[in-house]
Amino acid sequence: MGSSAKKKKEKKKDFQKAKLKVGKTQAKPANYTDTSFKAKAIVLTQQSLSANAPTVAAQCAHHLSMLTHKSDTQRKESLAYLTTAISSSPSGQPLPQPPAVILPAVQRLILDGSNGVRQQLLRLLQALPAGEIANHSDQLLLHTRAGMTHLASDIRVFALDILEWLLGVAGGEVVSCAGGWVKMLKCFLGLLGWQNETAGKWSVTRPFGKAGGDTKVQVKQMMALATFLRAGLLPLQTAIDPAVGGNSFPLWQTEHHLLSERSNVYAHLNLFGAPRDEEAEMYEDREDRQRVFHVRAESAITAGLEQATKGGGELGRAAAQLRRVVKDGMADFHGEQGMIH
Amino acid sequence: MGKRKVGALEKVDADLASLQYRCRRDPQSYRDDFQRQYDQYKTYLELFLQNPSSTDDNSLISLREQIDFVAHVADSYPSITATFPDDLIKLLGHHEELEHETREKIVGSLVLLRNKDVITSELLLRTLFPILIATTSKALRxxxxxxxxxxxxxxxxxxTNHRLNKTIQTVLHNLLTEDRSSPKGIWAVKITREMWKRQIWTDAKAVEIMKEAALADNEKVIAGGVRFFLGGDKEREEAAEESSDEDDGVDMGxxxxxxxxxKKTKKKERELKKAAATVKKKEKKKTAPHALNFSALHLLHDPQGFAETLFSKHVQNSKSKLTLDTKILVLQLVSRLVGLHRLTVISLYSWFLKYLTPRQQSVTAFLACLAQSTHNLVPPDVLEPLIQKIANEFVSEGSASEVCAAGLNSIREICVRQPLAMNDTLLQDLVDYRKSKDKGVQFAARGLLSLYREVGAELLKRRDRGKDAAMGLRSGAHQERRFGEEEVGEIEGIELLEKWKEEERRKKRIEAGLPADAPTDEDEEEGNESDDWNNWDVASDDSDSSTGWIDVDPEGEEINISDSEDEKERPAKKAKLDNEVLDAKKENKGKSEEPTEARKISKLASTRILTPADLAKLQELRLASNITANMPSQKRRQALAARHADDPLTAAEIEAPGLLGKRNTKEEKIAMAKADHENDHRSTTARRKEKKQAEGKSTTNKEKxxxxxxxxxxxxxxxxxxxxLVDVRKTLRGHLDRQKRGGKRGNR
Incomplete structure (x- = not known):
């Protein structure tokens, strides 16, 4: 094949160089593409010429949307902007964006991978007015719990910070919201490794609690648990306003018959959601919480505390604190018998 | 939005893959870690259920990774993950809003759980199937x-998992019957067809599903169901063949x-042994008789009712809005059912009358359907007007030759099935077309002529009858079969075998010194019998695989030969087209050869069990006696008999003689010549060489x-x-020789 002169020539043709000639334009290569174009007019796109800067509210909205940005720094800066905008707004005025908008946007960042972002988030949350948090506590708690069980340890630790802040701001709502009590208790027991092994095989002897866990983290966890239990088990110190009960003479205790000021008052009826099991149930009453605590967690915590006390040091001190909380909280609990009398 | 890039440090900490690995290795030790992850998953799930359409692309670990992780280790922690499958199923309920990756992950996880036997097949299919028919996403479907x-x-x-099959079949059946007009039924059709093709469902229930599909109101579903009956079995056979010759693989030689x-090593030896074993296994598999599968048309309940409903609902009904193509499909099915099961749907034939004009679109399909729906139990007076109409519309000097040929051929096809539908004047008219100038018309007319020489020679003119038929008529051996008359079934050539046996016995007796014709006494009879049993098998040289006994695999398809309620018509798959007419002729011929010998039905077959050796002898005798077997008419008849009753008559077969006389144009000829090596620019020699090499043949010494x-x-x-000097002379001689031949590899 390819032996004839014609074929040889044909083959050669592909590789022949075009000769350059003086005074002539250079020949275009075979793969040349003509990219020139003609236009009758050139139109510049409109530029915004407004003289006044965007309002703070608009800026905040912009920064809220930037919270999903892929760059850590951008997210952090947006959070910082929001923090300053909130803290610098005058006390009587409403916030540039209502918390109902801010909170759903920022709560996902509890699980953010970057430490800086998370710290900034905590600052932002602390800047928010405390009264507004209560209505969103269940959502926040969900994210917090997701953080507490996260695979990354620093997110787990950070979630405890969030929890402490949340308990400080809206302790009552947290412990009484749906799934807020039992699931959190379970979560804590899981974190501390204090699960009482019921289905354990007889041949496997497992150490109770973590063998070589980080003491610092454990102390922190125990402190958070103590705060949590305090919020849930100790009676609320709400000073009853004497003015309310007293001086509306013909009507007595009207406040009990009025609609509550809380949002979603009938949440405990669970009219529209999926049916709840024991874990997801709302425990709004302190006695209910005590009962459930007694059944589900008390023995495990007591056992765990013993272990921790033996450890001594910082761990022991934290354990002692936790024990006091448990003792105080369960002081007026008489068990099932007590309930019957 | 793309997935956020995860930094290396974060990765180390949040590595689900390594945790998964560890959990699989040592479930007990990592129970706590798993528990934590499971809690995490639960929380994520709760978060997700609050707002299913949200995407959690930005978080370090997404819900779908958690799901993936849990699904992979779920079988190690059955107590913890007891509710996991239910969660997934619930989550999949939101399939409309779910992100597509998550959706696919959930489906994959459920299948994984099924593979790990965490959930049952039934649960899985019951979950997936409703989504399959409900979803709008093509990818998910x-x-x-x-x-x-x-x-x-x-x-x-x-x-065979009968329970699962039954449940799924019921689900599919319900899907089709509860809303006949919805297009969702197409899924039932698709699944059933696929299962049928793979020979997983081969029972009457699957056919019942398809029957419902064919009776649906949605056009797509109807077409799916009808196509299944028309082509499902062929598809199944092809798939089986494909899988069998798919992997011939190893070359043992x-x-x-x-x-x-x-170099000889133990490993090489082992490999060789292994290869030999696989080859042997494959060989065994190949020779094993394939499971007996009945065709869908035979597994139908109540074909009469089905055919009637199909015809009245989709074809005859003026309100049905099917397109012509679908209508023809349905018609094909109806006519096949009528032809195969010999049903009586009288209104079908009069309906055809309207469509038998040459101008009708795809008229050959109608003609084929008409011929197909004819059988020997159709009253001839119903068919007569149809044949008359075909003759009037198609067969005339004025019409185009293709039209004429198609008309003649379709008349022949009808008359093969019901010869009584023809009258003598029309036949003589039609037969005269054999003198036409067009080849196609000639052939078609000759076909008709030769048919009637065999089945009804008295209708022909005296000079057209031919020698055989004329002699037969004169001797009275040719008798016209009456309407509804059936042939008596028998084994061909059994009397020859009986005669041969008698002779053998006589020979034996003579050898033993006994009178040849004396009645046999009991013990001798016994002896004969035992001899026969000893010679059970045919000698190996004259046995072919078809006469040997076939072991039916007990594991394989169950063969139901009981006359149970649901399979009433015992399917005789691939029953040869019993062309009684032709057989009758054969019989008659036998009679004419030895007219004096009174025919009596041989008792041999009903009193003895014929051994394979007997059968082989029978075949031999048959061949020896039948000298006429090699005559062309006989060959034609054999070809016709080889046609399976299951095979449909197609429009192409009707058109075939019309194409005979057709001349190709130059362009067509060139295209045809080029077609085989359009993209291959090598010489014929090169191609041959390659072919030879591919066959594993060696080259010649010259080539080497x-x-x-x-x-x-x-x-x-x-x-x-x-x-x-000798060498020089040799060379010179060689040169001269080559010169004479014209070159080294000269053109001898």
């Missing part, structure tokens, strides 16, 4: 369909050769010499001057 099919296959792979040459490396030949090449 595809995924679900493949998963459903593969799950059905795997759960039927070891042994080559391996053995290599083992002889290469030509290909030999030049340096290797150098030593042998002598200088021209040093050659001996």
């Amino acid at each position: 595809q995924l679900l369909f493949s998963k459903v099919i593969s799950d059905l296959r795997t759960s039927n792979s070891k042994s 080559k391996l053995r050769h290599q083992a002889g040459i290469n 010499a030509r290909k030999k490396n030049f340096l290797m030949t150098l030593g042998k090449a002598k200088g021209k001057q040093k050659r001996s």
Whole structure:
């Protein structure tokens, strides 16, 4: 094949160089593409010429949307902007964006991978007015719990910070919201490794609690648990306003018959959601919480505390604190018998 | 939005893959870690259920990764993950809003759980199937369909899972029957067809599903159902063939050769043994009789009712809005049913009358359907007007030759099935077309003529009858079959065998010194009998595989030959088209050869069990006696008898004689010549060479010499001057010789 002169020539043709000639334009290569174009007019796109800067509210909205940005720094800066905008707004005025908008946007960042972002988030949350948090506590708690069980340890630790802040701001709502009590208790027991092994095989002897866990983290966890239990088990110190009960003479205790000021008052009826099991149930009453605590967690915590006390040091001190909380909280609990009398 | 890039440090901490690995290795030790992850998953799930359409692309670990992780280790922690499958199923309920990756992950996880036996097949299919028919996403549908099919296959792979099959079939059946007009039924059709093709469902229930599909109101579903009946069995056969000759794989000869040459190690030996074993297994599989599968048309309940409903609902009904193509499909099915089961749907024939004009679109399909729906129990007076109409509309000097040929051929096809539908004047008219100038018309008319020479010679003119038929008529052997008359079934040539046996017995008795014709006494009879049993098998040289006994695999398809309620018509698959007419003629011929001998029905077959040896002898005798077997008419008849009753008559067959006389144009000829090597620019020699090489044949010595490396030949090449005189003479002679021949590889 390819032996004839014609074929040889044909083959050669592909590789022949075009000769350059003086005074002539250079020949275009075979793969040349003509990219020139003609236009009758050139139109510049409109530029915004407004003289006044965007309002703070608009800026905040912009920064809220930037919270999903892929760059850590951008997210952090947006959070910082929001923090300053909130803290610098005058006390009587409403916030540039209502918390109902801010909170759903920022709560996902509890699980953010970057430490800086998370710290900034905590600052932002602390800047928010405390009264507004209560209505969103269940959502926040969900994210917090997701953080507490996260695979990354620093997110787990950070979630405890969030929890402490949340308990400080809206302790009552947290412990009484749906799934807020039992699931959190379970979560804590899981974190501390204090699960009482019921289905354990007889041949496997497992150490109770973590063998070589980080003491610092454990102390922190125990402190958070103590705060949590305090919020849930100790009676609320709400000073009853004497003015309310007293001086509306013909009507007595009207406040009990009025609609509550809380949002979603009938949440405990669970009219529209999926049916709840024991874990997801709302425990709004302190006695209910005590009962459930007694059944589900008390023995495990007591056992765990013993272990921790033996450890001594910082761990022991934290354990002692936790024990006091448990003792105080369960002081007026008489068990099932007590309930019957 | 793309996934956020995860930094290396974060990765180390949040590595689900490594945790998964560890959990699989040592479930007990990592129980706590798993528990934490499971809690995490639960929380995520709760978060997700609050707002299913949200995407959690930005978080370090997404819900779908958690799901993936839990699904992979779920079988190690059954107590913890007890609710996991239910969660997934619930989550999949939101399939409309779910992100597509998450959706696919959930489906994959459910299938994984099924494979790990965490959930049952039934639960899985009950979950996936409703979504399959409800979803609007094409990708998800595809995924679900493949998963459903593969799950059905795997759960039927070891042994038939009757319970699962029954449940799914019921689900499909309900889907079709509860809303006949919805297009969702197409999924039932698709799944059933796939299962049928893979021979997983071969029972009457699957056919029942398709029957419902064919009676649906949605056009697509109807077409799907009808196509299944028309082509499902062929598809199944093809699939079976494909899978059987898919992997011939190892070349044992080559391996053995290599083992002889290469270094002998234990490993090589083992490999060789293994290869031999696989080859043997494959061989065994190939020779094993394939499971007996009845065709869908035979598994139908109540074909009469089905055909009637199909016809009145989709074809005859003026309100049905099917397109012509679909209508023809349905018509094909109806006519096949009528022809195959010999049903009586009288209104069908009069309906055809309207469509038998040459201008009708795809009229050959109608003609084929008409011929197909004819059988020997159709009243001839119903068919007569139809034949008359075809003759009037198609067969005339004025019409185009293709039209004329198609008309004649379709008349012939009808008359093959019901010869009584023809009258003598029309036949004589039609037969005269054999003198037409067009080849196609000639052939078609000749076909009709030769048909009637066999089945109804008295209708022909005296000079057209031919020798055989004329002699038969004169001797009275040719008797017209009456309407509804059936042939008596018998084994062909059994009387020959009986005669041969008698002779053998006589010979034996003579050898033993007994009178040849004395009645046999009991013990001798016994002896004969035992001899027969000893000679059970045919001698190996004259046995072919078809006469040997076939072991039916007990694991395989169950063969139901009981006359149970649901399979009433005992399917005789691939029953040869019993062309009684032709057989009758054969019988008659036998009579004419020995007219004096009174025919009596041989009792041999009803009193003895014929051994394979007997059957072989029978075949031999048949061949020896039947000298006429090699005559062309006989051959034609054999070809016709070889046609299976299941095979449809197609429009192409009707058109075939019309194409005979057709001349190709130059362009067509060139295109046809070029077609086989359009993209292949090599010479014929090169192609042949390659073909030879592919067949594993070696090259000639000449070829080898030509290909030999030049340096290797150098030593042998002598200088021209040093050659001996003899050599020089040889060369010169050779040169002269070549000159005469015209070159080295001259054109001898």
